[in-house]
């Protein structure tokens with residue numbers, strides 16, 4: 145795939161899964177990359193692959209919840225490459241637990257990484273994207289930003305919030321006449337380490353949850369996900385649904401309104417052990 149030659153792209157959470165696949169696909173499309181993660185070993189593996197492609201790459205440990213570090217990082221990336229064209233706010237974590245048994249700290253942690261991480265990245269890079277004259281913010285929500293399921297209140301909250309934030313931003317950029325496009329991404333089940341990296345409320349078997357996700361939910365490869373996301377970025381889509389499951393679920397929610405809750409309940413109960 146061509147089309148990003150000379151562009152500078154920033155990918156958070158690039159040490160694994162969708163972020164790693166995005167970085168590799170962007171590199172193959174000619175982009176220069178700034179990659180970051182808290183997992184420095186995974187990040188080094190991504191860097192090796194980018195170097196093998198012959199890409200210019202800047203690699204940094206960055207925790208997306210650390211706002212001051214994110215702001216300094218944005219300036220450093222801009223200085224390093226002379227401009228920034230795209231940010232993929234991709235870093236994320238998952239947590240399973242009913243509201244009744246979840247601790248405040250568990251819910252706050254998911255909001256910190258999955259929502260505030262996206263806000264930090266968007267606001268840190270926005271001035272540079274505007275200055276580039278050709279910017280794009282790509283924020284990773286989830287199908288769980290389109291509908292809610294039991295046991296995912298924290299993750300649902302963060303991913304709905306990412307969607308609300310990003311859809312408002314897209315309209316604001318148009319109104320302000322800024323040269324920044326904005327895309328919200330809603331992946332369905334993607335075969336990554338997300339469930340194995342996740343945590344769960346006390347009493348739940350995290351290994352069993354991860355195994356159920358890997359066997360029954362994760363259908364689309366991260367490479368395919370990256371391909372779909374980048375095709376949507378090229379076409380400046382407002383919203384991208386990743387995977388056939390995402391498309392079917394989105395349609396069902398739109399057809400049934402809040403009625404989806406009654407339809408999904410037995411299906412979710414079968415897919416995810418409780």
Ligand SMILES: NC(=O)c1ccc[n+]([C@@H]2O[C@H](COP(=O)([O-])OP(=O)(O)OC[C@H]3O[C@@H](n4cnc5c(N)ncnc54)[C@H](O)[C@@H]3O)[C@@H](O)[C@H]2O)c1
Nearest residue numbers: 157160161162182207208235236286331333334336337338
């Ligand atoms: N896998 C799926 O089915 C799926 C579905 C919908 C949405 N998503 C979203 O896609 C994004 C990527 O997830 P993935 O599936 O590739 O998972 P993954 O666990 O394979 O990768 C996520 C990466 O984010 C990094 N990360 C976690 N916390 C961080 C922090 N505070 N700062 C910086 N990096 C951090 C992890 O170290 C990891 O490398 C996430 O936002 C996730 O919510 C995934």
